[in-house]
Amino acid sequence: MKLSILIPVYNEADTVAYLVERVLDVELEGVEREIILVNDGSTDQSHDVLERIGARHPDVVKVYHHKRNQGKGAAIRTALKHVTGDVVITQDADLEYDPREYPELLEQFEDPSVQVVYGSRNLERNPRSSWTFYWGGRLVSWVANLLYGSDLTDEATGYKLFRTDLLHSLDLQSDGFEFCPEVTGKLLRRDVKIHEVPISYHPRGFDEGKKIGWRDGLIAIWTLVKHRFSREAGGPISDPERAE
Numbered sequence: 001m002k003l004s005i006l007i008p009v010y011n012e013a014d015t016v017a018y019l020v021e022r023v024l025d026v027e028l029e030g031v032e033r034e035i036i037l038v039n040d041g042s043t044d045q046s047h048d049v050l051e052r053i054g055a056r057h058p059d060v061v062k063v064y065h066h067k068r069n070q071g072k073g074a075a076i077r078t079a080l081k082h083v084t085g086d087v088v089i090t091q092d093a094d095l096e097y098d099p100r101e102y103p104e105l106l107e108q109f110e111d112p113s114v115q116v117v118y119g120s121r122n123l124e125r126n127p128r129s130s131w132t133f134y135w136g137g138r139l140v141s142w143v144a145n146l147l148y149g150s151d152l153t154d155e156a157t158g159y160k161l162f163r164t165d166l167l168h169s170l171d172l173q174s175d176g177f178e179f180c181p182e183v184t185g186k187l188l189r190r191d192v193k194i195h196e197v198p199i200s201y202h203p204r205g206f207d208e209g210k211k212i213g214w215r216d217g218l219i220a221i222w223t224l225v226k227h228r229f230s231r232e233a234g235g236p237i238s239d240p241e242r243a244e
Helices: 017-024 046-056 072-080 099-110 130-147 166-167 179-189 214-228
Strands: 001-008 030-041 060-068 087-090 116-120 158-162 194-198
Touching: 001 017, 001 072, 017 030, 017 046, 030 046, 030 072, 046 060, 072 166, 072 179, 072 194, 087 099, 087 166, 099 116, 099 158, 099 214, 130 179, 130 214, 158 166, 158 179, 166 179, 179 214
Parallel strands: 001 030, 001 087, 030 060, 116 194
Antiparallel strands: 087 158, 116 158
């Protein structure tokens, strides 16, 4: 198996280099890996930090840059153009999620029928960044389950893994954080089973650089509703604005 690790980066100069080293340190027996970093128009030193990371690990790391900030979804779509792995995982550039949990997440794909795995922060006890953020995430999961008849506990998780061919087929369009409900909605419309695995979570606050807010929760709910009643459940993947 080859694993493609997609890391959108927006103003994460203080954390991304350490995060990449943690990803590289994970022992994945029998699994090749590639790390695809997309700098989404950062205004801090992320551009230079990513260039140094790419120069240090040229056989594993690919680096791309957006000229302006477009959003998480756009960064993921840029990264997808360069994926060569069998399985894709999304990884935030901060330190909220622990790459040492990759083996447990990937273990699910030993079953060839498994197409999608989400890491759930709610299947075991974890700290909360705030009760508002926690209950907002639970509300989004509840709406997804109501609309699609699913049983997800953490729709908004940052750890989402897909077989690459499936992800390429979803015709992703989102630019921002609505990537998560878009991909979830399109998968559930196709009756694709989403398997959940418990993960740990180390939340940061807005004063530490957290970017998602309550408006993103409303957009997530609208996105779930929109894709539940859309005519199309997916097609060929499209590209965001051309990256450098």
